[in-house]
Amino acid sequence: MDSLILLEGVSFRYEGAGSRALDDVRLSIAPGEFVGVIGPAGAGKTTLAHTLSGVVPHVRRGDFYGSARVAGLDTVTASVVELSKTVGCVFQDVESQFVTTMVEDEVLFALENFDVPRDEIPARVDRALADLNITDLRSRGISTLSGGQKQKVALAAALALAPSALVLDEATGELDPASSVQVFGLLSQLRRERGTTIIVIEQKIMLLCAYADRLLVMDQGRVVIDGPVRRTLEQPDRLLSLGVNCPRVTTLAARLREKELYHGPPPINLDEAETMVREAMA
Amino acid sequence: MQGVLEYQGGGTVLHRAHPLVKLALAAVVCVGGFVTRSLLVNLALLALSICGGFALGLGGKVKSSLKGAGSLCLFLFVVQLPFVRAGRTLVPLPFGLGITDEGLRFCARFAARLLGATLPLVLMLGVTRLSDLTNTLVAQLGIPYRYAFVVTTAIRFIPVLFVEMRDVIEAQTARGVELDGSFTRKIKLIPPLCVPLLVSCAQRMENNALAAELRGFYLRKRGSGYRRYPLTGSDALLLAVCGLVAAAAIIT
Numbered sequence: 376m377d378s379l380i381l382l383e384g385v386s387f388r389y390e391g392a393g394s395r396a397l398d399d400v401r402l403s404i405a406p407g408e409f410v411g412v413i414g415p416a417g418a419g420k421t422t423l424a425h426t427l428s429g430v431v432p433h434v435r436r437g438d439f440y441g442s443a444r445v446a447g448l449d450t451v452t453a454s455v456v457e458l459s460k461t462v463g464c465v466f467q468d469v470e471s472q473f474v475t476t477m478v479e480d481e482v483l484f485a486l487e488n489f490d491v492p493r494d495e496i497p498a499r500v501d502r503a504l505a506d507l508n509i510t511d512l513r514s515r516g517i518s519t520l521s522g523g524q525k526q527k528v529a530l531a532a533a534l535a536l537a538p539s540a541l542v543l544d545e546a547t548g549e550l551d552p553a554s555s556v557q558v559f560g561l562l563s564q565l566r567r568e569r570g571t572t573i574i575v576i577e578q579k580i581m582l583l584c585a586y587a588d589r590l591l592v593m594d595q596g597r598v599v600i601d602g603p604v605r606r607t608l609e610q611p612d613r614l615l616s617l618g619v620n621c622p623r624v625t626t627l628a629a630r631l632r633e634k635e636l637y638h639g640p641p642p643i644n645l646d647e648a649e650t651m652v653r654e655a656m657a
Numbered sequence: 658m659q660g661v662l663e664y665q666g667g668g669t670v671l672h673r674a675h676p677l678v679k680l681a682l683a684a685v686v687c688v689g690g691f692v693t694r695s696l697l698v699n700l701a702l703l704a705l706s707i708c709g710g711f712a713l714g715l716g717g718k719v720k721s722s723l724k725g726a727g728s729l730c731l732f733l734f735v736v737q738l739p740f741v742r743a744g745r746t747l748v749p750l751p752f753g754l755g756i757t758d759e760g761l762r763f764c765a766r767f768a769a770r771l772l773g774a775t776l777p778l779v780l781m782l783g784v785t786r787l788s789d790l791t792n793t794l795v796a797q798l799g800i801p802y803r804y805a806f807v808v809t810t811a812i813r814f815i816p817v818l819f820v821e822m823r824d825v826i827e828a829q830t831a832r833g834v835e836l837d838g839s840f841t842r843k844i845k846l847i848p849p850l851c852v853p854l855l856v857s858c859a860q861r862m863e864n865n866a867l868a869a870e871l872r873g874f875y876l877r878k879r880g881s882g883y884r885r886y887p888l889t890g891s892d893a894l895l896l897a898v899c900g901l902v903a904a905a906a907i908i909t
């Protein structure tokens with residue numbers, strides 16, 4: 376299948392930095408894939424996200440090697456503006472992402488810039504706000520919102536644009552558990568309905584496992600594990616040694632398998648966990 | 658101080674008025690205070706702002722700006738007063754200083770002008786969304802979007818700066834930096850407070866510019882704004898008020 380995102384031997388070193396933030400990354404993501412990215416602090420996750428949006432190497436400068444293509448555009452020759460028509464981003468530091476003072480204006484901003492037809496705009500704003508359950512915040516000042524509410528606004532602004540690829544860089548860190556689940560549900564729905572490619576950098580591995588098809592584990596600028604979620608979860612010791620917080624139930628599954636008490640795949644939800652326990656006790 | 662420059666929703670005539678009309682009104686009251694030579698007009702404009710502020714439901718903003726700008730005015734008033742020598746001496750003071758009638762008039766006018774210039778701007782920002790202001794500045798006055806954006810970003814960052822300053826002070830206090838003490842000690846403490854503040858603020862502004870760029874900032878054109886701002890009958894009325902204030906300031 377044709378890939379929407381294709382990285383071939385991408386390495387990047389920030390200006391003045393000693394080591395590479397990305398080191399020979401090879402990666403192909405098909406349209407409509409839901410990819411989770413996980414890894415310890417400083418692994419290069421944000422740098423990878425920046426590579427997809429062209430921020431690396433256009434805004435954050437340094438030595439770039441290899442080739443990165445997004446929707447057929449070479450990220451080194453295409454401009455950030457061109458790439459931003461395909462890739463929508465929501466970043467870690469929510470405070471510095473707002474470009475207006477009011478919730479509604481924030482959602483409007485990009486719609487106006489990208490020349491969305493006038494008659495489509497109201498429905499898109501309504502839908503984005505409703506999707507994130509923040510219709511009641513519509514005419515609130517952004518500075519009066521809580522951290523979680525701010526993240527929802529940033530997400531709504533990105534969703535309203537309906538880009539072909541959506542990159543979330545730890546953009547749900549301040550959400551309560553129920554809202555996080557809701558956001559992930561929304562991402563799955565986007566993928567189903569519009570074929571949006573979703574790339575989520577996240578520390579909450581269980582959420583990633585429940586929704587993503589594929590998990591990338593990064594360490595020291597490299598993609599060290601790349602595969603279906605379950606296959607990645609089958610190596611809990613490896614994950615732990617990389618500093619990735621592996622769910623207890625996965626570790627338990629691995630131990631039961633070692634003792635030949637369980638033979639199925641590592642469970643990724645409560646029902647599967649129950650099945651595992653029943654099998655082990657039988 | 659926090660929140661003084663922020664928009665406060667409401668349904669008054671001024672909330673609904675055309676952003677440029679509001680800007681004109683605020684400008685006329687501000688500048689009028691400097692143009693007029695009559696203290697009475699200064700006081701009338703000040704009274705207009707204060708009453709207007711309460712009528713708009715912005716009493717809180719009026720109070721906090723009166724407190725902030727008012728204490729600065731009071732300080733300047735007291736400091737300047739003994740040094741104005743012109744006029745008839747009312748209260749003689751040592752060292753050849755004294756309070757004169759001219760001094761009282763001069764200092765009162767100075768204070769009224771300063772307050773009179775602050776309040777209309779605070780009120781205008783209280784009843785106008787920044788995005789409406791930029792949209793009209795761009796679409797109707799043809800000001801390039803990036804300039805309008807810089808101005809609104811600066812206004813947006815003032816409260817952010819205050820929050821950041823509070824955080825830095827709290828962090829430094831937690832690390833044992835004592836913020837009480839003699840004047841020279843305080844001066845020495847300025848660099849450790851300001852450097853992190855400037856660094857984090859610069860970083861935030863840079864990230865903010867990046868966020869804007871990723872969301873199509875450079876694609877924005879003069880007609881990109883979604884909202885339309887038709888002039889209404891009440892706008893015409895407000896413009897007439899602008900004219901009246903301007904005339905009063907020039908004649909007197």
Ligand SMILES: Nc1ncnc2c1ncn2[C@@H]1O[C@H](COP(=O)(O)OP(=O)(O)OP(=O)(O)O)[C@@H](O)[C@H]1O
Pocket residue numbers: 389390391392395396414415416417418419420421422423435
């Ligand atoms: N602007 C920069 N200049 C120099 N070095 C940088 C810059 N940004 C990141 N780095 C370095 O690049 C490496 C990868 O950083 P990156 O931000 O991509 O990590 P991350 O996986 O997103 O980490 P975290 O989980 O903490 O967000 C780190 O070693 C970091 O110190």
Ligand SMILES: [Mg+2]
Pocket residue numbers: 420421422467544
């Ligand atoms: Mg990061």
